[in-house]
Structure formats: structure tokens, C-alpha cells
Amino acid sequence: MSFFERLMGRKSAKSAKERLQMVLIHDRTDLTPAILEALKEELLAVIARHVDIDPSTIRVELENEGRSQRLIADIPLRPAARRKS
Amino acid sequence: MTAKIVTISSGKGGVGKTTTVANLAVALASEGKKVVCIDGDIGLRNLDVVMGLENRIVYDIVDIVEGRCKTRQAMIRDKRLPDLFLIPAAQTRDKNAVSPSDMIRLCDELRAEVDWVLIDSPAGIERGFRNAIAPADRVLIVTNPEMSAVRDADRVIGLLEAEEKAAPSLILNRLNPSLVRRGDMLSVEDVYDLLRIEVIGIVPEDENVIMASNKGMPLTLEGKSRAGQAFRNIARRLAGEQVPFLELEAQNLWERLARLGRK
Ligand SMILES: Nc1ncnc2c1ncn2[C@@H]1O[C@H](COP(=O)(O)OP(=O)(O)O)[C@@H](O)[C@H]1O
Ligand SMILES: [Mg+2]
Numbered sequence: 001m002s003f004f005e006r007l008m009g010r011k012s013a014k015s016a017k018e019r020l021q022m023v024l025i026h027d028r029t030d031l032t033p034a035i036l037e038a039l040k041e042e043l044l045a046v047i048a049r050h051v052d053i054d055p056s057t058i059r060v061e062l063e064n065e066g067r068s069q070r071l072i073a074d075i076p077l078r079p080a081a082r083r084k085s
Numbered sequence: 086m087t088a089k090i091v092t093i094s095s096g097k098g099g100v101g102k103t104t105t106v107a108n109l110a111v112a113l114a115s116e117g118k119k120v121v122c123i124d125g126d127i128g129l130r131n132l133d134v135v136m137g138l139e140n141r142i143v144y145d146i147v148d149i150v151e152g153r154c155k156t157r158q159a160m161i162r163d164k165r166l167p168d169l170f171l172i173p174a175a176q177t178r179d180k181n182a183v184s185p186s187d188m189i190r191l192c193d194e195l196r197a198e199v200d201w202v203l204i205d206s207p208a209g210i211e212r213g214f215r216n217a218i219a220p221a222d223r224v225l226i227v228t229n230p231e232m233s234a235v236r237d238a239d240r241v242i243g244l245l246e247a248e249e250k251a252a253p254s255l256i257l258n259r260l261n262p263s264l265v266r267r268g269d270m271l272s273v274e275d276v277y278d279l280l281r282i283e284v285i286g287i288v289p290e291d292e293n294v295i296m297a298s299n300k301g302m303p304l305t306l307e308g309k310s311r312a313g314q315a316f317r318n319i320a321r322r323l324a325g326e327q328v329p330f331l332e333l334e335a336q337n338l339w340e341r342l343a344r345l346g347r348k
Contacts (some may be wrong), residue, residue, distance in 0.1 A: 011268030016232055017275045024279060026240050066280045067246070 022078065025062050029069050036062065052078045086119070090192050090202045091251075091323065092221035094253075096237030097266050098208030100257035104294055104315070106134045106205040112305040112320035114169035118200040121160060123191075124174035125217040126207035127182060135172050137301020138163065147175035150187045156194055165306060170199075180212040185219035192220035210244060218245065222252040225285060230260055230271040239280055254285035256319060261290045286319035287330055288312050 026032060031039075040060040047053055059074040093102045093109075106122055114120045123146065124132035134140040144159035149172070149213075163169035172191075175182065188204075195202050206217035218224060224245055228238040240257070245253055258278055264270035271279075273287055291312035297304045304313030305320070311331065318328045 011267050013265070013271050013275065016271055017279065018273075020232060020235055020279050023236055026241060027239060067242070069212065 021064075025064060025069055028064075028067075029062065031062065036060070039071075047075060054078060086197060086200055088121075088192075088196045088199045088202050090196070090204065090220050090222045092125075092206055092217045092224045093227060093256075094206035094214060094217060094241055095208065095227045095234070096210060096222055096241040097228075097234045099255075100227050100234050101288070102227050103131050103135050103205050104207075104298065105225070105227050105256060105258070105288075105319075106203050107134060107303040107315070108305045108316035109188045109323065110136075110169055110203050111166065111303040112200075112317045113201050113203075113324070114163070114166040114192075115305065116320070116324075117168065118324075119168045119170075119198070120135075120201045121170045121199050122203045122205065123172045124205050125213055126205060127174045127176040127178055127180045127213060128176065129207065129271075130174040130176045132205050133161075133171060134301060135298050136163065136171055136303060138171050138173075139301070142173050145173045145175040147178050149191060150183050156191065168292055169294065180207070180216065183216050185215050188213060188216045189220045191205070194221050195242075210241065214241075215242040218248070218250065221250065222272075224250060225256055225323075226253045226280075227256045227258050228276065229258055230265070230273075230276055234273070234277055242280060242282060243339060252282060254283045255280060256288065257284065258288045260287055261291045286315060287324050288315040288319075289331075 001076075037050070040058070043060060044055055044058060048055075053075060057076045059072070061072050062069050068084050091109075095102050095105050103126075110120045110122045114115050114231055122132060122136070124130055126132070127147065130145075133142060134137055138161050142160045144154040146159065149159050159172050160170040161173065163171070165323045192202055195328045202220075204221065207213035226241060227236050228234045242253060254310045255276070260273065261270055265272045273284065277284055289311050293304055293308070293310035295313050304310050305316050315331055318331065
């Protein structure tokens with residue numbers, strides 16, 4: 001929310017759309033934010049067993065494309081040279 | 086004749102399914118097509134009063150299914166439009182009195198006799214909904230620009246996908262253009278972005294809708310109300326015509342003047 005929007009009071013249609021976007025993704029996939037968080041943790045644990053990653057840079061999100069959803073994981077890898085062994 | 090079977094559904098109640106069925110039926114019958122509407126809301130019969138045919142009911146859909154009358158005997162003919170018929174719901178029975186295969190059998194019988202069969206689905210996603218969609222060639226989802234109506238519409242669209250039915254089309258009812266302009270109502274684009282199914286109609290909020298149902302005279306019977314015009318356009322699109330969407334912005338003279346003043 002921008003400063004201006006905060007000042008003027010947020011337009012309710014915008015909140016409605018954003019809230020619905022989240023609700024529909026969860027309704028369609030049956031994935032709650034809690035399950036998604038658990039999934040992310042487990043995914044990270046598995047990946048970290050094989051490669052060096054920085055947990056704070058990881059992005060695991062649901063996106064929608066038309067009426068179908070996909071799980072997007074963006075996992076930056078640390079350069080090999082800087083790896084401590 | 087080979088009728089097209091069209092079911093009007095929504096998930097949420099009170100969004101305008103019955104209003105839509107009555108108005109589309111009248112619009113199609115006014116173009117000289119033979120139309121039968123079926124009230125699928127067993128136990129909560131309503132289409133009869135919206136169409137103004139409540140005093141003429143003798144038999145209902147459960148009488149047909151249970152063999153107490155012939156299909157023709159339960160078809161009430163509209164006096165204003167001789168090619169328009171209603172098969173009423175039973176009022177004192179429950180939804181389990183009719184099964185999806187009963188509906189398919191009934192519609193197959195009607196298919197040879199008429200041009201259009203319009204089925205008014207009850208709210209919910211249980212037996213009455215299953216009955217209503219079983220025979221459908223095409224499903225129209227009615228929703229309002231409002232959180233719970235859009236969410237329920239999405240649920241119904243998902244169920245239709247799971248049934249591998251042809252993709253449904255959307256009717257956005259009760260749109261208030263000045264609220265949209267103010268940023269306090271979801272716009273047509275917002276709802277399309279969320280649901281991602283083809284939009285076949287946009288119907289404005291219009292007090293004439295309530296007046297028409299008070300009188301039992303669907304809007305598409307006469308007059309120039311904006312909602313009536315919107316429903317007539319939907320009927321033409323259903324029949325395959327390309328019809329541009331109404332300019333909902335300039336809703337009345339005052340708003341038009343206000344917009345001119347701002348330029
Ligand atoms: N476009 C509209 N403008 C104003 N009122 C409407 C509109 N569409 C429906 N309504 C009113 O909303 C109420 C519910 O409509 P109805 O068609 O019975 O919904 P449903 O069959 O989905 O339960 C009725 O009182 C009807 O007159
Ligand atoms: Mg109804």
C-alpha cells in the first residue's frame with residue numbers, strides 16, 4: 001500500500017481482488033498457507049543436503065496461469081568457489 | 086428440432102439465477118423460438134412467481150418423473166408468449182425425488198420438441214445442482230461483483246472442470262458502475278481476471294428487476310430498462326450472435342453530465 005493510499009483510505013475493490021486471489025488459489029489447490037510453509041521447509045532441507053543454499057534467498061510460491069496453478073520455486077545457488085567445505 | 090440444454094447455476098443463492106432464467110426464456114421466446122424452462126429448485130419453487138405463472142400449476146417435475154402425468158401436461162404455456170413453457174418444481178418434496186438420470190431422460194424427450202431448455206439450478210453444490218448440470222450442453226454461471234459470490238462461482242467452475250463439462254460462461258449480475266468507478270466494487274475485468282472464463286453478459290443493478298418480479302412480468306417482455314436490454318443481449322449471444330457489451334458507464338443523464346464536467 002502506498003503512502004497516498006494509506007492517507008486516502010484504501011479502495012475496497014483492490015483489497016477484495018487481492019484477498020480473493022489468495023482465497024481462490026487455496027480453494028483450488030487445497031493448500032493452506034500452513035501446508036505451503038511446511039512444504040517449503042521440507043523442500044529446503046532436501047536441497048540443502050546436496051547443494052549450498054542461503055535459506056533467506058529462497059522463494060517458493062503458488063502462481064496462477066489462467067485457471068491452473070503452479071508451484072514456483074526459485075532457489076539461488078551459492079558460487080562453488082565460496083563454498084566452505 | 087434439437088434443443089440446446091442450458092443450465093444456469095452459481096453456487097451461492099440470491100445472485101440472480103432465477104431472474105436470469107426468466108428473462109432469457111422470455112427473450113428467446115420473443116424471437117420466435119420454442120423454449121421450456123425447468124425449475125430445478127425442488128422444495129423452494131420460485132421461477133413460477135418470477136414468470137407470473139404461479140396460478141396455473143397443476144402438475145410438477147416430480148409428477149413427470151414418477152409417472153403421474155405426461156411431460157406435456159406439466160408444461161405450463163405462457164399466455165403472453167405461446168412458445169414459452171414452464172415445468173415447475175415440486176414444492177412439498179425434497180431434491181432426492183429427482184435424480185440426474187431422470188433429468189437426462191426428461192431433457193432428451195424435450196430435445197426433439199423445442200429449441201431451448203433452460204434449467205434453473207438451486208443454490209449449493211449438492212443433489213439439486215447435480216440434477217441441474219447432468220443434462221446440460223452448456224452452463225452459465227451467474228455471479229455478483231462481491232467476495233463470496235465470486236468465490237462460490239469459482240468452486241462451481243472447478244466442479245464442472247472435474248466433470249469434464251464444456252467450459253461454462255459467466256454472467257456478472259448487479260454491477261453498479263458508479264461504485265466500480267469509485268474503486269469500491271470489483272470491475273468486470275477484476276472478476277474475469279479471477280475466474281478466467283468467457284464473459285457472456287454484464288447486467289447492471291437495476292430496480293426494474295424487483296418491480297418486474299413483483300408483477301410477474303420479466304423485464305425482457307417489454308420496455309427499455311438497462312437490465313432488460315442486457316438480458317436480451319445475452320440471449321442473442323447464446324444463439325451465437327456477436328453483440329457488443331452495453332456502455333454501463335454513462336448510466337444516467339446526471340452521471341453523463343458529471344463526466345462531461347470533468348473533461
Ligand atoms: N440486476 C439486478 N438488479 C436488482 N436486483 C436484482 C438483480 N438481479 C436480481 N435481483 C434481485 O435479487 C434477488 C435474488 O434474485 P434471484 O434471481 O431470485 O436469485 P437466485 O435465483 O440466484 O437465488 C431478487 O430479489 C431479485 O429481484
Ligand atoms: Mg432461484
